[in-house]
Amino acid sequence: MNLFNHQSGKYISIDTASIYYEVAGTPGKPVLLILHGSLGSLEDLNPVLTKLAERYRLVGIDSRGHGKSSMGSSRLTYERLQQDAELILHHLHIDKLSILGFNDGGTVAYRLAAYSKLKVEKVVTIGARWHYKNADYLRVMLKGTFDHSWKEKFPAVYNSYYKFNPTPDFDMLTQALVKMWLDPGSSGYPSFNLQRYTSPLLVIRGDNDHLLSLTAVAELCTLLPTAAFLNVPFAGNDAHNTQKEMIMLALEGFFTKVA
Template identity: 45%
Template sequence: MKIFDHVSGSYLDHQGARIYYEVAGNPDGPVLLVIHGGFGHLRNFNYIIPELFSHYKVIGMDTRGHGKSTCGGNGLSYELIQQDAEKIIALLEVKTLCIMGFNDGGTVAYRLAAKAKLFTVEKIVTISSRWRLKDAEDCEELLRGINSGDYKSKFPGIYDLYQLQNPEPDFESFAEDLIRMWFDAEPSGYPDENVNAIGCPLLMIRGEKDLILTQESGSELVALLKNGKLVSIPSAGHQVFSDQPELFNNVVYDFLRPAPLSNRVVQS
């Protein structure tokens, strides 16, 4: 079973950027597209969902400016990342898939599912992922407080890996682009109430102690969906998969199995 290695992938040239992507997992399995969060990279999913590589053909991408992908000259936006993902889906001739996204990756997943035309999204899992600008505004001080110097000192391993991997490293500009994306009030930003166009089953997972995404926001999202479910996992924060890995994995695996899903909120 192959997992992501940051070696065996390919590049897509799109809108001024070189986007790195890989295909791993079970080559005969159903397709699962995974999209990482801000300051992350595709190999994060080796630890988030290790068992899914046995069952799914897993497509991962380093989103613009992250990992081995360049940012290009257009900055960052959820719309641009959505379009990059759509190009990869088309290039790999995928017609049906599930999508999983963490943080910013989940925001992109909402956009992909709401606007899907050339492919069918069967299920979505979002992890601690904002769907409207209000969610960013509610924790504005926290998000705007993430500057490049602060991040480098708090997370030196992530910074060092970025410097090592990225073909055009510029961490200060990268951090500034991310913050601008988080507060993008234009149509290129959050899907907001356009999430009601999502017709497939959707699972939103958050940690009970998450400061980035509230229970209220998750409940309001589920109310807009045709087929949605919210799970808040106790004793867990933003990186719920690290804080409660066993419970997180059980929730994800149960959801991805073929089963009916009704609109409901679940407090685990």
């Protein structure tokens, strides 16, 4: 069963964008915000949400320019995505929550934990960068444009994007993402401001993740005494897809047993 399905959601207007979100899980339970990664949608974390749906009211957001959400005229930044999430939560009268974020969604989760006035009780990230220096290698990888190569390498992602998005422009989105990934300023990664967050954190990384180094995660876990680390064998950046059972066990233990 797909908890998020791009059928039962609503839209909220933020500046010139229309941001799509869905609410699933169990009404009246604590809130768990679900944030997907780059070029994905709110459906991406469905594989590991079944048991969490029994314990949480789940709020999933299609990030600006992704899924059913339009891009709008604002510059795409991690700060902008953080603000979009805050406005949706305010619209839903939510001020206390936990967060599960994958890839770029995990970076937004870090920003919410570091900067938001919301009460963030627990955070789990999967394959998420937290510091600008974590993205240094991207300068080499992304010297050229990546439009047709991405279409050819990830046809399912490309087709899904054009299936859902109301104003699709894949090349514009990928170019905006590159700028966001390489943003060295205050609108980008939270970096050492993450020290402001003192509640439980679980950092998940696939052992073969070429987008997030083991060194980067080790530094984060040294920085935050409340952080736990799961390095998942035989998995890349999307460990929740390739090692679903292991991730589900880790999430259930973290959300039910860690105080």
